[in-house]
Amino acid sequence: MEISSHQFHLLQQLNEQRRQDLFCDCSILVEGKVFKAHRNVLFASSGYFKMLLSQSSKEMTQPTTATFQAFSPDTFTVILDFVYSGKLSLTGQNVIEVMSAASYLQMTDVISVCKTFIKSSLDISEKEKDRYFSLSDKEVNSNGGEQPCPYGAGWRAESPSHSHSNPEQGTCVRGNTWSNFNYYPAPQRNAQQQPSKHEQRQDSIKKSRHLGLQQPSDIPHYKSSKLEDRAAEPAGHISQSEDQVQIEPEVESPHVGYPYSQGSDVLSRNYPLTDDLPRMRFKCPFCTHMVKRKADLKRHLRCHTGERPYPCEACGKRFSRLDHLSSHFRTIHQACKLICRKCKRHVTELTGQVVQEGTRRYRLCNECLAEAGIDSIRIDLEAEAPLEFPPDGDKDSRWHYGEDNKSDVEIVEDGSSDLVIQQVDDSEDEAEEKEVKPNIR
DNA sequence: CTGGGGAAGGGGCCC
DNA sequence: CGGGCCCCTTCCCCA
Numbered sequence: 001m002e003i004s005s006h007q008f009h010l011l012q013q014l015n016e017q018r019r020q021d022l023f024c025d026c027s028i029l030v031e032g033k034v035f036k037a038h039r040n041v042l043f044a045s046s047g048y049f050k051m052l053l054s055q056s057s058k059e060m061t062q063p064t065t066a067t068f069q070a071f072s073p074d075t076f077t078v079i080l081d082f083v084y085s086g087k088l089s090l091t092g093q094n095v096i097e098v099m100s101a102a103s104y105l106q107m108t109d110v111i112s113v114c115k116t117f118i119k120s121s122l123d124i125s126e127k128e129k130d131r132y133f134s135l136s137d138k139e140v141n142s143n144g145g146e147q148p149c150p151y152g153a154g155w156r157a158e159s160p161s162h163s164h165s166n167p168e169q170g171t172c173v174r175g176n177t178w179s180n181f182n183y184y185p186a187p188q189r190n191a192q193q194q195p196s197k198h199e200q201r202q203d204s205i206k207k208s209r210h211l212g213l214q215q216p217s218d219i220p221h222y223k224s225s226k227l228e229d230r231a232a233e234p235a236g237h238i239s240q241s242e243d244q245v246q247i248e249p250e251v252e253s254p255h256v257g258y259p260y261s262q263g264s265d266v267l268s269r270n271y272p273l274t275d276d277l278p279r280m281r282f283k284c285p286f287c288t289h290m291v292k293r294k295a296d297l298k299r300h301l302r303c304h305t306g307e308r309p310y311p312c313e314a315c316g317k318r319f320s321r322l323d324h325l326s327s328h329f330r331t332i333h334q335a336c337k338l339i340c341r342k343c344k345r346h347v348t349e350l351t352g353q354v355v356q357e358g359t360r361r362y363r364l365c366n367e368c369l370a371e372a373g374i375d376s377i378r379i380d381l382e383a384e385a386p387l388e389f390p391p392d393g394d395k396d397s398r399w400h401y402g403e404d405n406k407s408d409v410e411i412v413e414d415g416s417s418d419l420v421i422q423q424v425d426d427s428e429d430e431a432e433e434k435e436v437k438p439n440i441r
Numbered sequence: 442c443t444g445g446g447g448a449a450g451g452g453g454c455c456c
Numbered sequence: 457c458g459g460g461c462c463c464c465t466t467c468c469c470c471a
Contacts, residue, residue: 289452295457296452303451317449323460324450331448344446449467456460 014041015084026053027065028080033073035080039064045083047106071101082110090117096282096298103285111285118305314359335361342368 017023017038024036042049052066068076075097082088088110090098099114282297283290286304291297299321302308308318310325314333319325330336335354340347341362352365364372 291452292454293457296454298457300452320450322458326460328449443471445469445471447467447469449465451463451465453463454461456458 011084011086014038018084025064028076029065029067030071030073030076031068033076035073035076037080037083041083045107047108048104050106071097071104075101079105079107079110082107088113090114096294096301099285100282100297103283114285118301332360335363338363340365340368342372 018036018041021036024038026037026039026042028035028037039049039053043053044050049066053064075094078089078094078098079101088098090113095114095117099111099118102110102114281290281292282294284297284300284304286301289300291300302320308320310319310322311317312319312325312328312333314329317328319328338347338352339345340352341355342364345365347363347365352363353369354361355364355369
């Protein structure tokens with residue numbers, strides 16, 4: 001006969017003991033703040049503590065102290081509360097640091113939940129954006145709560161509006177995608193989460209470009225070699241059990257001698273850590289990459305999540321970074337390069353002209369224009385209200401595409417050269433564009 | 442098949 | 457901390 005509430009009560013009792021500092025035999029110092037806990041609970045919850053406490057198990061009579069500078073006391077509070085209650089209090093503000101800390105502490109469940117949280121938020125974010133961009137200006141303008149489309153009226157890319165159901169909780173989430181997120185572990189939950197649309201999409205995009213970019217599916221392979229390394233360590237050295245190995249299929253664990261925090265972690269028991277990268281503070285939970293700033297980690301994480309929050313309103317292509325979008329826009333849609341596309345010579349407003357081909361704009365020198373017999377298709381950038389990158393401080397109205405002209409010009413295609421003389425009414429052209437050009441490569 | 446150029450995308454870092 | 461710039465690598469297309 002099994003009493004289902006026993007586990008809950010046991011954990012509750014342990015948590016109560018922790019709060020009253022009863023039988024606590026382990027102190028964790030996080031940036032000056034002391035946390036009391038039970039060695040056996042930490043051992044059972046964290047691969048990191050398992051290693052640490054295994055090593056120090058010979059000195060069981062002495063209290064153990066561990067010091068961390070890799071994360072904040074607030075972050076560790078979230079982690080420790082989860083250990084003692086099973087409830088993980090995630091917010092948009094803390095999720096990255098909690099995930100980073102959980103990665104360091106080798107707490108697979110926490111990492112999975114953080115990943116789910118991030119992915120869910122990104123899905124919502126994407127869909128909210130899609131919904132946002134799909135609103136017509138009329139709708140936008142008529143709704144005081146909506147911000148104006150950052151690209152103005154033209155070049156809208158997609159798509160019908162969505163609401164989003166949180167896969168974990170089954171609740172409908174709208175609006176703030178980074179709202180609080182409490183996780184209650186479900187024993188039957190699949191260890192391997194369903195890949196988000198971003199992951200699926202990214203898988204189909206192309207091979208990993210960067211050396212440091214480990215797709216989640218690649219990681220087990222990578223880890224196995226790490227684990228082999230670990231197995232090859234001298235007998236007596238701390239290593240993880242097979243169980244531990246099996247429950248960590250996705251995330252590269254920080255291991256002994258693998259510092260990533262500022263000053264690394266100072267452990268009172270001569271825990272063997274080196275300090276090769278003293279300035280690196282944030283470790284990517286998906287790969288081995290480390291960065292100094294949380295913002296850089298956030299940016300880096302997009303290459304794993306596949307998040308592309310910056311759509312080009314001209315061609316629909318999405319980018320993970322604003323600067324890449326800006327660069328793309330200037331190069332492809334604004335003909336900013338003062339170079340003849342054909343002969344590669346430098347051109348000026350006088351010696352060359354801007355040619356438009358679909359949504360693409362580039363420059364040709366007068367000679368090449370004449371040679372191609374397309375000298376009559378000059379696009380006067382000044383007169384035609386070009387695709388323009390907004391000045392600073394105009395974040396909400398990026399790249400208005402000549403709203404005054406967009407719908408009343410006609411498209412004239414040059415049959416031989418496939419060149420477009422003027423931009424056509426955006427609604428039809430856009431649909432056409434979408435068919436040929438998916439949002440991502 | 443191969444080399445060159447353009448574009449995308451990732452990291453470092455400054456403001 | 458976000459924006460943006462620079463540098464570099466990788467990929468793709470085309471001659």
